[in-house]
Amino acid sequence: MIQEVLISPLGWAVIICPECGEKVHVKPGKELQHIVLERTCTCGAKHKLVFDTRSEHRKKCSFPGIFLADKNIPVTIKDISEIGASFEGNVRGLEIGSFYNLKIKISEDWVKVLTRVIRVNRKTVGISFVNIDADQKKIIEYYLLSS
Secondary structure: OEEEEEOOOOOOEEEEOOOOOOEEEEOOOHHHEOOEEEEEOOOOOEEEEEEEOOOOOOEEEEEEEEEEOOOEEEEEEEEEOOOEEEEEEOOOOOOOOOEEEEEEEEOOEEEEEEEEEEEEEOOEEEEEEEOOOHHHHHHHHHHHHOO
16 A cells, blocks of 8 residues: 655655554655655555645545536546546547536536636546535535545
């Protein structure tokens, strides 16, 4: 298993040994971020970790979605956070910064959100949520907090 270690806005992170619980405060440079690293604790335990700079935790998922462009395009939501998501689907010609509506089925609820395209990589699209309302946010947060 790979331990995800979040980096604070000031650049600090806390590595916690999964064996003994020892905490080590570090300030990893950019060259160490977003790659899998191997670490040996003072107790001798070896484990893998990755430093992550995301401001909001993302959770992997596989939700059905509908990307509302010129026509409705079925997509699969691959991960989601309070501020955005990424999905895969047969969408083409998207420009970074453009706005689209997206419907996501989380459990039994359909959440319709206005999104802004922030990343396009072949069939994977990263989006941020725009003006998400309290009810929509509550559904997403409930999923993020569930196990």
